[in-house]
Amino acid sequence: AENVMLFKDYMTADDMFDDTYFYEDKEDALYMVHATEDSAGLDVVVQFGLEEIQFETVSDYIKEFYVYIEALGEKLIQNGKYDEYDKLGLAEAAIFVLLQDFENLRFFKGSSMDPVGMTILLEYKFIDGEDRPVLYYIKYGLE
Numbered sequence: 001a002e003n004v005m006l007f008k009d010y011m012t013a014d015d016m017f018d019d020t021y022f023y024e025d026k027e028d029a030l031y032m033v034h035a036t037e038d039s040a041g042l043d044v045v046v047q048f049g050l051e052e053i054q055f056e057t058v059s060d061y062i063k064e065f066y067v068y069i070e071a072l073g074e075k076l077i078q079n080g081k082y083d084e085y086d087k088l089g090l091a092e093a094a095i096f097v098l099l100q101d102f103e104n105l106r107f108f109k110g111s112s113m114d115p116v117g118m119t120i121l122l123e124y125k126f127i128d129g130e131d132r133p134v135l136y137y138i139k140y141g142l143e
Contacts (some may be wrong), residue, residue, distance in 0.1 A: 002036025004019060006018045007031070010141050011068075011114070011116045013139065014048075014049050014112050016048060016137060017033050019032050021035070021043075024136070028090055029091045029093065030136045030139055031142070032094075032139065033134065033135045034127075035132075035135055036132075042133055042135075045108060048110070050108040050109065050111065051109050051113050052106060052108050053108065058099055058102040061099070061107070067105065068118065069088055070131060072118075073085050074101050090138065091139065097119070098123065101123065105121050108122065121135070121136040122134070122135050123138075
């Protein structure tokens with residue numbers, strides 16, 4: 001399609017989603033992407049080959065999150081992206097709010113499954129009277 005904006009994982013260059021999906025900027029921290037689900041699965045997951053992963057406990061996820069944020073921060077600084085680096089704390093705060101509902105979250109990696117890449121969070125959010133799947137991406141972990 002013409003002029004579709006593609007969002008890639010800044011760490012791995014995996015394709016993560018594009019702007020044919022409705023998405024919202026949450027607190028300048030996360031992009032919340034609205035997905036739809038059918039028998040094939042979640043459209044964004046299927047289209048971009050996202051791979052579901054598991055975390056046994058919330059602390060397992062948090063450990064991985066901090067390894068990721070540290071590596072992302074280093075890469076942003078190396079590339080002179082100081083404003084983006086300064087905003088990683090916003091992502092941390094927003095993620096910790098989502099983690100209050102850890103039991104109901106699902107987690108995905110980009111198609112390469114590269115461990116240095118972003119972990120995407122999925123939750124079902126009550127929108128217009130029904131539970132709808134939304135995916136959360138760390139805004140400044142995308143390019």
